[in-house]
Amino acid sequence: MILTVTLNTALDITYRVRSLRPHTTHRVSEVVERPGGKGVNVARVLAALGHEATVTGFAGGATGEVVRERLSAVPGVTDALVPVAGATRRTIAVVDELFGDTTQLNEPGPQIEPAEWGAFLDRYEELVPRASAVALCGSLPPGVPVGAYANLVRGARAHGVPVLLDTSGEPLRRGVAARPDIIKPNTGELAELTGSHDPLRATQDARRRGAHAVVASLGADGLLAVTPEGRWRAAPPSPVHGNPTGAGDSAVAALLSGLVHRRPWPERLTHAVALSAATVRSATAGDFDRVSYEELLGRVAVSGEFSAA
Amino acid sequence: MILTVTLNTALDITYRVRSLRPHTTHRVSEVVERPGGKGVNVARVLAALGHEATVTGFAGGATGEVVRERLSAVPGVTDALVPVAGATRRTIAVVDELFGDTTQLNEPGPQIEPAEWGAFLDRYEELVPRASAVALCGSLPPGVPVGAYANLVRGARAHGVPVLLDTSGEPLRRGVAARPDIIKPNTGELAELTGSHDPLRATQDARRRGAHAVVASLGADGLLAVTPEGRWRAAPPSPVHGNPTGAGDSAVAALLSGLVHRRPWPERLTHAVALSAATVRSATAGDFDRVSYEELLGRVAVSGEFSAA
Numbered sequence: 001m002i003l004t005v006t007l008n009t010a011l012d013i014t015y016r017v018r019s020l021r022p023h024t025t026h027r028v029s030e031v032v033e034r035p036g037g038k039g040v041n042v043a044r045v046l047a048a049l050g051h052e053a054t055v056t057g058f059a060g061g062a063t064g065e066v067v068r069e070r071l072s073a074v075p076g077v078t079d080a081l082v083p084v085a086g087a088t089r090r091t092i093a094v095v096d097e098l099f100g101d102t103t104q105l106n107e108p109g110p111q112i113e114p115a116e117w118g119a120f121l122d123r124y125e126e127l128v129p130r131a132s133a134v135a136l137c138g139s140l141p142p143g144v145p146v147g148a149y150a151n152l153v154r155g156a157r158a159h160g161v162p163v164l165l166d167t168s169g170e171p172l173r174r175g176v177a178a179r180p181d182i183i184k185p186n187t188g189e190l191a192e193l194t195g196s197h198d199p200l201r202a203t204q205d206a207r208r209r210g211a212h213a214v215v216a217s218l219g220a221d222g223l224l225a226v227t228p229e230g231r232w233r234a235a236p237p238s239p240v241h242g243n244p245t246g247a248g249d250s251a252v253a254a255l256l257s258g259l260v261h262r263r264p265w266p267e268r269l270t271h272a273v274a275l276s277a278a279t280v281r282s283a284t285a286g287d288f289d290r291v292s293y294e295e296l297l298g299r300v301a302v303s304g305e306f307s308a309a
Numbered sequence: 310m311i312l313t314v315t316l317n318t319a320l321d322i323t324y325r326v327r328s329l330r331p332h333t334t335h336r337v338s339e340v341v342e343r344p345g346g347k348g349v350n351v352a353r354v355l356a357a358l359g360h361e362a363t364v365t366g367f368a369g370g371a372t373g374e375v376v377r378e379r380l381s382a383v384p385g386v387t388d389a390l391v392p393v394a395g396a397t398r399r400t401i402a403v404v405d406e407l408f409g410d411t412t413q414l415n416e417p418g419p420q421i422e423p424a425e426w427g428a429f430l431d432r433y434e435e436l437v438p439r440a441s442a443v444a445l446c447g448s449l450p451p452g453v454p455v456g457a458y459a460n461l462v463r464g465a466r467a468h469g470v471p472v473l474l475d476t477s478g479e480p481l482r483r484g485v486a487a488r489p490d491i492i493k494p495n496t497g498e499l500a501e502l503t504g505s506h507d508p509l510r511a512t513q514d515a516r517r518r519g520a521h522a523v524v525a526s527l528g529a530d531g532l533l534a535v536t537p538e539g540r541w542r543a544a545p546p547s548p549v550h551g552n553p554t555g556a557g558d559s560a561v562a563a564l565l566s567g568l569v570h571r572r573p574w575p576e577r578l579t580h581a582v583a584l585s586a587a588t589v590r591s592a593t594a595g596d597f598d599r600v601s602y603e604e605l606l607g608r609v610a611v612s613g614e615f616s617a618a
Contacts, residue, residue: 015414015416017414020331020412021331021412022329022330022331022405022408022412023405023408023410023411023412024412024413025412025413025415026412026413026414026415027415027417028414028415028416028417029417031416031417062371062372062374062375063371065371066371092401092414094414096331096332099331099332101332102332103329103330103331103332103333103334103335104333104334104335105324105326105335105337105401105403106334106335106336106337107324107337107340108336108337108338108340
């Protein structure tokens, strides 16, 4: 079982409007709801890849009930969310049919009380020993200590369970210092962590700060990985057009899958790039197109060198 | 008891953002939820004026549960909503702190199945004979016949219960033909109904189409009423600044209150204008400021003439 942690789960709502014009009234033509938050998305992709995934974090209120109800309908995903008094946040993606792009409104998430945080730590402690890998994903809701991920990284490492961290800002900075096995920042998050806008330099610096392996997402240019076994770049064969929502979560799922299957890094990166690109190409935001995935697997270019680093 | 009908109830959500910029991501700094839909708002104001109000219409899904839970906490309001399989719609008002105005996103509402519409008609038939007045408010959700309000107007009139209709478009056109006691269109709705942009001419035309009394909302200029007893204009003493959300619903509540108290028209209009203006002035959208209301009551200017029409 792969455990994914989403402390700030969400009910992701997509609205389709003709054209979003500030200060006017819009009739929404289509409403789509699905459980969200990075770790929830990662678990859904893992399940689609044939893994057993367990989701933990918090869920509360009417929105939390909808999240849990929908999750229970996803084969291969087990709900181990901890109930809280506050309501799970909504995120609203307003798709503009005229411009074809999206405006995002993200609620902050419920206030987590100390007893609720304690209940989560107990649940995590219960789940980690049964996990083959742990992914810690996304932002922290109000009330969760900023050092939360550092604490959870140490908890996984104490049980010898490999841990991937995908977050940003101060929670990332503190989490990295606790020596996670993998972090997967994008270039913005890397620059914020290290102060450097040069991806290779920033990636190397992030390793020095504690991460065993750093897989930097370069957007349309693919991935840059600096690991104890060497460093590689992996890129899709050509620019991929579509909706990038969830592409990063698909890359995380592929990295976890490669980790538990003990695939060599170039193979992990090939899968991560192909799955990311197949997610961008999918008609439904956050899902991946299986045919594209299979087809892209043979066409990802990986270049790199083994190192003694 | 005054009965208000809201076929398309809503969970009204207000988001506060720094500034709404299309095609970017926003962190929502404040989330406020309340039960909505015009008839629900009217009932809340009626209850605040000391009336017993009963709310009917449809509620379903997780959003419907939140609406019912919140309604149950409002003293003086009785929930007689009919459960449906679909989910009650959300409306999102995004308040832009920089511009101080609002962008509105309205979901269409759940599909109402024929059996659900039948269950509503049974509930309405049960409630109407116990009502001193009925208000039919707002848009129709998908699946409700466009002649719904005409049917409900006839149902109330068959029991000798006075009925106010506040809607727009084709449901208004058909409803008016069923001879409601009062309609309360704004100038846009009146123009759509009659083809005339002259408020007095349009108001007179709307009466010829079947409405016994027409109270046209002229926005900041107050109200124009053409009734069997005469015609009047009522205006606030000076332009009122604030949030106009719910001002129309407050006017409807005042008109219903005046109707059941058998107040003369000039008095009804004075209350309607004062209550509307006190709603615009209130810090909370849709609530009215009681001090402003009392103060404005003495300062509304009503001019008009009794007629033999």
